[in-house]
Amino acid sequence: MKVEYFSLCDKVSNPGVWKKISATVNAFCDLGHDSNLCAVNARGLKGHVRLLSYVLRSKADVLIIRNTMYSMWPMFFLFLYHRALGRRIIIDIPTPLVAAQREIIIYRKSVLECVLKLFIIYGSFPWVLIPANRVIQCGQESKYFMTLVKSKTELIGNGVSTADILRIKREYFSAEINCLNIVAVGALAPWHGYERMIYGLARYYGRDEVSCDVKFTIVGNGEVLGVWKNLARTLDIESQVLFVGSKFGSELDEIFEDSHIAVSSLGLHKIGLASASTLKSREYLARGLPIVCVDDIDFGDWPRFAFKCQNNTSAIDVESIVNWYTYEIAKQVLPEQIRNFAIENLDIRVKASKIID
Incomplete structure (x- = not known):
């Protein structure tokens, strides 16, 4: 089975994340799957657009998308497209959304930026998750963000390459x-x-x-x-x-x-x-x-x-x-x-x- 994992990740500035997703893809290979990592390291709008284009062109049997937070709403339509072709969609949410919105408030550079980011999150979730076959959570999520997707959500803790x-x-x-x-x-x-x-x-x-x-x-x-x-x-x-x-x-x-x-x-x-x-x-x-x-x-x-x-x-x-x-x-x-x-x-x-x- 061909598996492709998509992520926005800069290897230099986020070595921990890079290490984790690389180990995950290698683990899929060890389990007998034809696996590939598609990690985009471009910042800002350019990175989101590039990742969207890669997801659109994917021919994999299983597409795993690591939550991009701010470009998940256009992903919704790509999820529908791939589901119509019989492909499986798995969304990996490494940080519960309830925690992500708290981090945005803690680290806000301005009130306007904070409001805009929260608007995108609450305007995108949980409905963008509906087309997915599975949603993977690494921590406890709030009831609001579990609305309509609780039955397909799996709580699977983080792993490391021991x-x-x-x-x-x-x-x-x-x-x-x-x-x-x-x-x-x-x-x-x-x-x-x-x-x-x-x-x-x-x-x-x-x-x-x-x-x-x-x-x-x-x-x-x-x-x-x-x-x-x-x-x-x-x-x-x-x-x-x-x-x-x-x-x-x-x-x-x-x-x-x-x-x-x-x-x-x-x-x-x-x-x-x-x-x-x-x-x-x-x-x-x-x-x-x-x-x-x-x-x-x-x-x-x-x-x-x-x-x-x-x-x-x-x-x-x-x-x-x-x-x-x-x-x-x-x-x-x-x-x-x-x-x-x-x-x-x-x-x-x-x-x-x-x-x-």
């Missing part, structure tokens, strides 16, 4: 440590919510006595970096919160080797999500590291190597994390077990088989 992610070298987690190293990696944004960890550390070190030294390393750059640096300085815990900038390759591998726990996004409530399937959680687990996170759609039977936090603004209870690591992770969990969970449940090939079945 084969491309190195597992940490240690074979077990030791409770005999002088310092518990916690790491968070990403292009720092408000919904990562790492200020919750910073506030939690301040409360932890505000006690008369601590059970274990804890350091929180934040890897990456972004608009909230200065805010979090100022917060750590104001709370007088600069020595416990380390900002090391962006790291890649062997430098990033070394940081993971020295870490005991990794932190996923803790601020999903800021963009209206009760649960999600963040790529970082999956990458951490593929490394063999236990994680701190909020609710995840792929964790039906909650795994012991994931410390679940409330999805709100409250400070993280660092003392509870220390105890969890000392008495559960170090005594009952192995890095290989965590990685095996990722391979069996979160690998991109597992996810791809659910998209085309």
Whole structure:
């Protein structure tokens, strides 16, 4: 079966997205499909028009279109055209629309731009999804955007290529440590919510006595970096919160080797999500590291190597994390077990088989 995946994606400015969609198409090939990626990197109107022309000319049996947000309404007519020819249409919505509209409001450059973008979204969805055979969501969507398409919508969490992610070298987690190293990696944004960890550390070190030294390393750059640096300085815990900038390759591998726990996004409530399937959680687990996170759609039977936090603004209870690591992770969990969970449940090939079945 010939499968073609269409996306607006600039490999340079969005390496994470490029990596994910490339891995998805490769996974389709591994599953025996004749698959091709059509990724347009042109910006603005030119990129949308070019992608529309590629979709129009496609001869694939299955067309998968990654949500373009602002040019989905003309896609509606192309969907009808391909459906009339007997082809299957699958629409991939990597970010729930309820979260996307929150992001537009948070990042608005002007009121006019914000209003125009929201007008396009609410004027396009959910009716543009009606011709699709399937709609793939990676997180919980609002009832409004599910209107008329709920029966054809599948909630399939994000996946990663576990084969491309190195597992940490240690074979077990030791409770005999002088310092518990916690790491968070990403292009720092408000919904990562790492200020919750910073506030939690301040409360932890505000006690008369601590059970274990804890350091929180934040890897990456972004608009909230200065805010979090100022917060750590104001709370007088600069020595416990380390900002090391962006790291890649062997430098990033070394940081993971020295870490005991990794932190996923803790601020999903800021963009209206009760649960999600963040790529970082999956990458951490593929490394063999236990994680701190909020609710995840792929964790039906909650795994012991994931410390679940409330999805709100409250400070993280660092003392509870220390105890969890000392008495559960170090005594009952192995890095290989965590990685095996990722391979069996979160690998991109597992996810791809659910998209085309």
